[in-house]
Amino acid sequence: MAPSNRKAPRVGARKRKPIPTSLSDFLTEKRGADEENFLGTIRSHIVEKNKADDSRRQDIIHPSEMVKTEWCPRATFLRITTGVHHKQSFGFQSLNIFDTGHESHRKWQNRAWDIGWLEGKFLCLNCRHKWWDKSPKNCPACQSTAMEYAEVPLSAEASHLIAGHSDGMLTPAHSLLEIKTVGEGTVRFEEPERLAKYLVTLPDGTKIVDLPAMWASIKTPFPSHIRQGQIYLWMARRLGHDVDRMTFVYESKFNQDVRQFVVRYNPAIIDPLLEMALDIKERIAAGKSAPECVDGDVCKQCRPYQETSDAEETPRRGRREPLDEDSEETQPARTESAEPTGRRSARSAGQPDGTRRRRTDEPVRGADPVGRVRRNTASGSRSRREGR
DSSP states (O other): OOOOOOOOOOTTOOOOOOOOSSHHHHHTOOOOTTOOOHHHHHHHHHHHHHHHOOOSBSSSBOHHHHTSTTOOHHHHHHHHHHOEEEOOOOOHHHHHHHHHHHHHHHHHHHHHHHTTOEEEEEEETTTOOEEEEESOSSOTTTOOOOEEEOOEEEEEHHHHSEEEEESEEEGGGTEEEEEEEEOHHHHHHHOHHHHHHTEEEOTTSOEEEOHHHHHHTOOSOOHHHHHHHHHHHHHHHHTTOOOOEEEEEEEETTTOOEEEEEEEOOGGGTHHHHHHHHHHHHHHHHTOOOOOOTTSSOOTTTGGGTOTTOTTSOEEEOBOOOOSTTOTTTSOSOOSOSOOOSSOOOOOOOOOOOOOOOOTTSOOOOOOOTTOOOTTTEEEEEOOOOOO
């Protein structure tokens, strides 16, 4: 009998799993119980990190809350006097959108830095030194080139309890800088009537937004952005900064097209908001009761302060300490004062507030009447689309 060529099986050898016969089979292979899910882990981490974040100051009035059409001074008063912030929970998709906006901020700030236009507070990542400068090349304390921009701290805390940060200061243009990423969700919240105008119904009845047409229709900044910019300009001028306009950079989320709008300083736009902020400060200082709710009874913003038993409305305390903007090390010596003249003064070398997403089929609210500007107040220019 001829000898067999068949090899004897190895003892204890594992049987190999069959190789998927197609890419589809490969992508749909079930994961083993011991395998880590990268995206799932990231989702959980980002959501939990946001829930635990209490770095946002809760003892001041934020410009970003003041400029909303539904701002309730009563809710702000209660937040400041109790030190309790009923923080809104966000899902991973919303937090991912916020992070995309933050990355866009850094991109445009770095570009302004590269051309020598960027002024403000800077942080050395090597020795942690903070100082005020204009587009520095290295840290004055340790000469390190590892630096990051810490924006432009602004405060009218002593007079109105208002404090915040502008995205940048463009010294050659005598302008502050605000960077906004704009997508379908932005327009849904800021100008839902515009979104409704560009809804397209497909043959199957599905409604989608004509994004190119909607983006092309944006000729001026959104009203709440104008109000926010005016508050920043008002604070900056009180601190002695030689600025008289706000430069808005709008970047489209769907195709990265970019537009610039320049809005000159016009304090009349924000006078009613400043009066409400002053009323809140005076009530707190005098120990008086909270102002009336904007809805006349109880709105969704001040309701959590009365419904403390609701498990979903968990009070969270935020940071309660003043900014260090008065330090000579971080900013040129400036005090709150009358607005400066046009002459340039000598200088030395944050969660977005939560808002519910609106559905496409919800009733459209009326146009925002506050902060509208005359046609010659805002000028826009469109840049070429850059290759990626």
